[in-house]
Amino acid sequence: MEKEKCRQVKGIELVASENYVCRAVLDALGSHLTNKYSEGMPGARYYGGNQYIDQIERLCWERALAAFNLDPESWGVNVQPYSCTSANFAVYTGLLLPSDRIMGLDSPSGGHVSHGFYTPSGKKISGASIFFESLSYKVNPHTGYIDYEKLEERAMDFHPKILICGGSSYPREWDYARFRQIADKCGAVLMCDMAHISGLVAAKECSSPFEYCDIVTSTTHKSLRGPRGGIIFFRKGKKMRKHGFSVCQTDESEQYDFEDRINFAVFPSLQGGPHNNHIAALAIALKQVATSEYKAYIQQVKKNAQALASALMRRKCRLVTGGTDNHLILWDLRTFGLTGKSFEKVCEACHISLNKTPIFGENGAICPGGVRIGTPAMTTRGCLEGDFETIAEFLLRAAHIASTLQKEHGKYQKEFLKGLQHSRDIAELRNHVETFSSQFAMPGSDLGLFNEL
Numbered sequence: 080m081e082k083e084k085c086r087q088v089k090g091i092e093l094v095a096s097e098n099y100v101c102r103a104v105l106d107a108l109g110s111h112l113t114n115k116y117s118e119g120m121p122g123a124r125y126y127g128g129n130q131y132i133d134q135i136e137r138l139c140w141e142r143a144l145a146a147f148n149l150d151p152e153s154w155g156v157n158v159q160p161y162s163c164t165s166a167n168f169a170v171y172t173g174l175l176l177p178s179d180r181i182m183g184l185d186s187p188s189g190g191h192v193s194h195g196f197y198t199p200s201g202k203k204i205s206g207a208s209i210f211f212e213s214l215s216y217k218v219n220p221h222t223g224y225i226d227y228e229k230l231e232e233r234a235m236d237f238h239p240k241i242l243i244c245g246g247s248s249y250p251r252e253w254d255y256a257r258f259r260q261i262a263d264k265c266g267a268v269l270m271c272d273m274a275h276i277s278g279l280v281a282a283k284e285c286s287s288p289f290e291y292c293d294i295v296t297s298t299t300h301k302s303l304r305g306p307r308g309g310i311i312f313f314r315k316g317k318k319m320r321k322h323g324f325s326v327c328q329t330d331e332s333e334q335y336d337f338e339d340r341i342n343f344a345v346f347p348s349l350q351g352g353p354h355n356n357h358i359a360a361l362a363i364a365l366k367q368v369a370t371s372e373y374k375a376y377i378q379q380v381k382k383n384a385q386a387l388a389s390a391l392m393r394r395k396c397r398l399v400t401g402g403t404d405n406h407l408i409l410w411d412l413r414t415f416g417l418t419g420k421s422f423e424k425v426c427e428a429c430h431i432s433l434n435k436t437p438i439f440g441e442n443g444a445i446c447p448g449g450v451r452i453g454t455p456a457m458t459t460r461g462c463l464e465g466d467f468e469t470i471a472e473f474l475l476r477a478a479h480i481a482s483t484l485q486k487e488h489g490k491y492q493k494e495f496l497k498g499l500q501h502s503r504d505i506a507e508l509r510n511h512v513e514t515f516s517s518q519f520a521m522p523g524s525d526l527g528l529f530n531e532l
């Protein structure tokens with residue numbers, strides 16, 4: 080554990096899905112609340128002794144709705160999912176029958192596996208593709224933007240019962256109005272998985288899926304900066320007519336029926352007792368999300384992503400879609416003759432964490448030629464635009480080192496990795512990276528001087 084703490088403090092963390100939580104969240108996670116069983120919902124538990132646990136979960140509901148500016152009359156929330164993958168599966172389980180159809184963004188296009196991924200050879204990866212039928216939509220290989228025309232065509236053919244927007248590696252805004260239109264046209268429930276951008280949504284720094292979607296799921300540990308877990312928001316009460324079309328056409332009744340179905344799917348269908356330590360930690364994070372400090376944090380996350388994008392592009396690097404609207408960029412490394420995998424390895428040796436990502440080629444074929452880079456974690460540590468200029472220099476240096484290593488040792492992973500171990504250039508860059516990172520405080524750590532909320 081000490082070694083991992085040291086790694087976190089000394090390294091540059093650019094994995095777009097990661098963040099650092101504050102001391103209060105860590106304390107709640109490590110608290111006595113982990114001792115209590117509380118299957119069921121507040122006021123309707125299967126065990127006694129839950130009077131305080133009930134208060135905590137209700138407070139968490141209130142804060143979750145407040146953080147996203149939702150009216151408790153028309154939106155409900157379930158804060159029990161252990162992860163966003165299980166939150167998504169709970170939505171499918173609650174709303175669908177086995178073999179019913181779902182449609183989400185393809186994983187190589189930047190979608191998440193839990194939206195029904197299976198490989199081109201037909202191997203079913205996601206539970207959602209094993210128990211339900213899924214067909215994906217994709218980004219346009221030339222532009223990197225979602226191809227809404229083709230999506231509409233496919234949706235009208237496939238008639239999914241749930242249409243899913245949201246993804247893990249998409250640097251641009253989502254056109255929720257367009258998704259709504261398509262969902263209505265093919266009679267689907269519209270679900271958004273806002274896992275990556277929920278912090279931006281809460282801070283009103285991107286367009287909101289709540290305006291158009293019936294169900295919204297999220298992780299709680301990415302840009303939202305809470306404990307690791309999942310959350311589900313669902314419309315409830317009387318169905319609304321909005322934007323000239325009905326919000327949900329799949330059911331004749333006047334009332335939404337998501338609440339009971341989703342709550343029942345989470346427990347007892349898919350989970351047992353909720354993790355109360357996690358729910359308390361989430362309530363703490365959600366209170367912070369509603370502050371002006373958090374809004375300033377998210378604004379800085381976006382500014383830093385812009386600074387990093389323009390620093391790389393000024394150095395002739397190619398970014399998918401030519402930039403970003405949010406907290407992440409996709410860097411196409413083929414201009415360096417590199418794969419995402421070898422670059423990721425070099426960065427890791429230099430104590431920079433990021434992850435490889437598929438990139439579409441000109442001919443539409445997918446190759447693992449890029450990396451995904453996000454700014455939430457280093458922004459939490461206090462990095463500003465100028466620091467991301469420095470980070471861009473480190474990244475470019477790493478790309479040049481990787482190219483040289485590849486020339487000297489070839490592309491074969493084994494030889495390349497051997498060359499990497501003995502590289503003086505890598506040792507030198509790692510020193511710079513560690514000196515740079517050590518200047519920044521680490522939230523929740525005794526080693527840091529971070530001024531916590």
Ligand SMILES: *Cc1c(COP(=O)(O)O)cnc(C)c1O
Pocket residue numbers: 096161162163164165190191193245246247272273274275298308309
């Ligand atoms: C990260 C992510 C998930 C998975 O979250 P877990 O809590 O790790 O299960 C689901 N959906 C999207 C869009 C994600 O980016």
